[in-house]
Amino acid sequence: FRSNYYGAGQQLWKILPRAAITVHRGEKLPLHGGGAALKTWIHVRDAARGVIAALERGRVGEVYHFSDAANVLTVAEAVRRISAAMGVNFEEVIEMAPVRLGQDPRYLLDYSKAGRELGWRPEVKFDDGLRELISWVLTNWTTISGLPREYVHRA
DSSP, X not given: OOSEEEOTTOOTTSHHHHHHHHHHHTOOEEEEGGGOOEEEEEEHHHHHHHHHHHHHHOOTTOOOXXXXXXXXXXXXXXXXXXXXXTTOOHHHHXXXXXXXXXXXXXXXXXXXXXXXXXXXXXXXXXXXHHHHHHHHHHHTHHHHTTSOOSOOOOO
């Protein structure tokens, strides 16, 4: 997937759960490159429905993109929406950081082929998905709070 998928149960080092955890802890979240990277965000349920549609109705050898044109946002805007949903001022929870080495400046996909050939379209609105993610973080705080939030590469 080149869309940024998100949802409850996601790896804690990914930007959206990490942002929710950081906001809840009252800490500062480093925004690499000022959060200017432009991403297409897709809820994991929509992505899963896309994979199932491709398996059931797709043509062998074809490529189908699953994304949501309504959810094309910068990382900063996504974090801003998380902080707003959690009742915290965006400027209080972020700190600017240099562009991360290897960071893609944008992920933009067109799902029109998947819509045409598979009858697929995204259903989960971004802010609804964020509320679910935040709820998952808060509901599972006892477990989540003790887990690492940084990516660890395993060879």
